[in-house]
Amino acid sequence: MQHIINRFISYVTIDTESDPNSETTPSTKKQWDLANKLVEELKTIGLSDVSIDENAYIMATLPSNVSHDVPVIGFVSHFDTSPDFTGANVKPQIINDYDGKDIVLNAEENIILSPDYFDDLLLYKGQTLITTDGTTLLGADDKAGITEIVTAMEYLINHPEIKHGTIKIGFTPDEEIGRGAHKFDVEKFGADWAYTMDGSQVGELEYENFNAAGAKVKVKGKIVHPGYAKGKMINSMYYASEFINILPRLETPECTEGYEGFFHLHNIEGDVEETTLEYIIRDHDKDKFEARKALLEKVVFDLNTKYESEVFKIEIKDQYFNMKEKVEPVMHIVDIAEEAMKAVGVTPLIKAIRGGTDGSQLSYMGLPCPNIFAGGHNFHGRYEYVPVESMQKAVEVICKIAELTAIEK
Template sequence: MNLNSMIEFTVKERFLRYVTIDTQSDPGSKTYPSTLKQKDLGALLVKELLAMGVNDAHLDEFGYVYATIPGNTEKKDVPVICFCSHMDTSPDCSGEGVKPIVHENYRGQDLVLPDDPTQVLRMSEHPDLKNQLNNDIITASGTTLLGADNKAGVAEIMDACYQLINHPEIKHGTIRILFTPDEEIGRGVDKVDIKKLGAYAGYTIDGESAGNMENETFSADGARLIINGVSSHPGFAKDKMESAIKIASIIVAMLPFELSPENTDGMEGFIHPVSISGHVEQATVDFIIRDFDAENLTRYANEIRKATEEVLEDFPNSTYELQVTEQYRNIKQVLDEHPQIVEYGMEAIRRAGLDAKLCSIRGGTDGSRLSFMGLPCPNIFAGEHAFHGKQEWVSVQDMQKAVETILYLSTIWEEKS
């Protein structure tokens, strides 16, 4: 079955529509979702799904969108599969007032973003652009991120739903759809209802280059270091004050540079301070610690503890507390027990006419936690590049290939059941 010759893609138009809705999540918020504006996109997706004829599409109180594409096959034992993408964008760069620009028929030239001409996409700095000659590149205008992470995945799943509804000749089992909030701040599946999904396997559509599928992620912990110093009036502070702010700064500076994210690559892990806050009497440093081997996370936490205790030798009246919290674990532990889930994904990518490549990702996805919640979930490319910044981009043709991959995956599970 040649899907490319059968369907008229809607993914470009959907993507251009979705990125204009601000869905930036907020790590400082205590609500679910962390920002109510994420529900604006969720409500639109539900409206579009209902218009397609997906009758159970709904947005729940926590900002999750659930929907079901009923199976259309005579086979009764096709496992239920789930496709998942997240609706929020990163807090690292503004997602307000996104103005997407389509650069048609890219020929390798520099792409100058008009609202800030200092933002220039050059092939030398974005080598994946070499694979995009004659394709249509979408960027933002230069003052915001684009939101391809992960609205490209959202648009691709939505287009796949549209094609499945309108092409009954594409045989498939029951398919669940899940759109999540707050993935960018590590809360993407905090309130997900696994029983409601009722799926055997899942696929997040949240990867980078076309053809890639990720079956291995970092394992991740969060670490919060609390320094209790000694406050004193600064005019009378000699031999009395022990500033928690200064102590925290010294500790951060003492951590091994070889374990910093800016000095690691490939399969190497890191310790990364992401925020420092506080005052003289008490200061807090939040870290993320990452490694493909979960056992190394304990070693990294001990590096923080070691540096802290060494620094506090010079501040005898100050104390500390280190709180370590598990965030997610390497999905490979789960996926190795379900090889067909990965095999079918690789076959779907090949059927879409791409070179399938199995990769490890220096990060995590909703699938990382979903896998350990009982829904094994590798990550398939969405075509997004340079995410979390003003030079983020995606190509229309890569998004179309992601739609094809989703459709082929749906048929492969039906064929092989």
């Protein structure tokens, strides 16, 4: 257990926050710090063909140890962390034999991780938890996944009695800003299919995700001295508020679950002269997804008509699509993962992702790629935590998938 804890902590204490406003890949220079460390570590444990390209995409190979033909499989995780909350100066805390009660993350600031609010904590009574100190995120999304893949490859190398085919691993930058697979070389990777280790609760197995788009609405105003503004000033912030209030208030992340889609206003910047609204649009159903985008455009059109002016402008960009369409024709790859979980004592929780992973884009790039749990909870914030036992189970699942794939038929 200590080995996996040490590896995980060595990763999360390196700041790899990505930046959606950057045009480079990776989007931040500090992602190279962990990327370069991973390259050396992969070489040290004995993987072959370890490479890192000019965009910090890492690939490596564990050669087959069987003589018969076996599909080439892959495992993928990302090493950046979300810009939603700081990942600088992460100070992990180890909670041994968790008692099911409140965890004081930061006494000075009275930050408490409580099962009264986060009831999933009660699933892990008696286990070892790694938490934040309340001032940063943890980075289990997705450094837990990287920890599990590296540890599984190390285990297979040290236990050649476990038979497996060729296994490819890939680590990507910038997943948290929707670009993790943009420059991933699927042909070079050379796998028949892969799995992202990027889910949450132990047992999660997912092959459906949101269709996703981003929308930027710019609202033009007109600044005039407020003492002489009657009939002349146009306050873009008031107009922006009107736009916000037209959209269905209950179709937001905090009011939806399951297969329900939403509009999420995640950023506002503005003054009298100009206000910018940034939305993400999500829905599992393709038709409903298209309808959401159309609604935003209609609201812009209707408001511009109302004010007889081009006050509002909108730009919508698709980000990724539901991988279900690409995975369903090869459902045996999900079946193998489900069988592997059951074989190591994990109850599969097959459900749709209320988000996206590199696997959604990779599936559309020709690499079918379901998602498997990495074990963390409460991603992207100060209440993030991961049970060490969940990471251990993920390692076991990876090894068992490799073993099941290599069975001669």
